[in-house]
Amino acid sequence: MGGDFYDFIRQPDGRQNIIISDVSDKGVPAALVMSMTRTLLPKTTELHDSPGTILAAVNDGLAGDIPQAIFVICFYATLDLTAGTTCRFGARATEHATK
Numbered sequence: 001m002g003g004d005f006y007d008f009i010r011q012p013d014g015r016q017n018i019i020i021s022d023v024s025d026k027g028v029p030a031a032l033v034m035s036m037t038r039t040l041l042p043k044t045t046e047l048h049d050s051p052g053t054i055l056a057a058v059n060d061g062l063a064g065d066i067p068q069a070i071f072v073i074c075f076y077a078t079l080d081l082t083a084g085t086t087c088r089f090g091a092r093a094t095e096h097a098t099k
Contacts, residue, residue, distance in 0.1 A: 003030030051089035
């Protein structure tokens with residue numbers, strides 16, 4: 001049990017979201033935080049288009065509910081095979097915000 005996670009989320013317009021993420025802690029605490037993150041990511045993807053905006057919204061959703069010592073590192077990319085473009089954004093530990 002731990003905090004590693006990856007996922008592929010296909011959008012209705014055919015674009016593919018690629019997510020690779022890790023939680024700083026181990027065991028049950030990391031698994032619980034990753035479960036929260038994994039729940040927020042697809043729902044937030046339905047509301048926003050930009051990877052940076054999506055990760056900022058997920059961070060806002062997590063900031064008040066996880067222990068101060070735990071943080072999530074996440075790489076998020078949107079691949080558009082039709083247009084041949086990629087939009088990517090990475091959230092590093094130094095960008096962790098608290099509320």
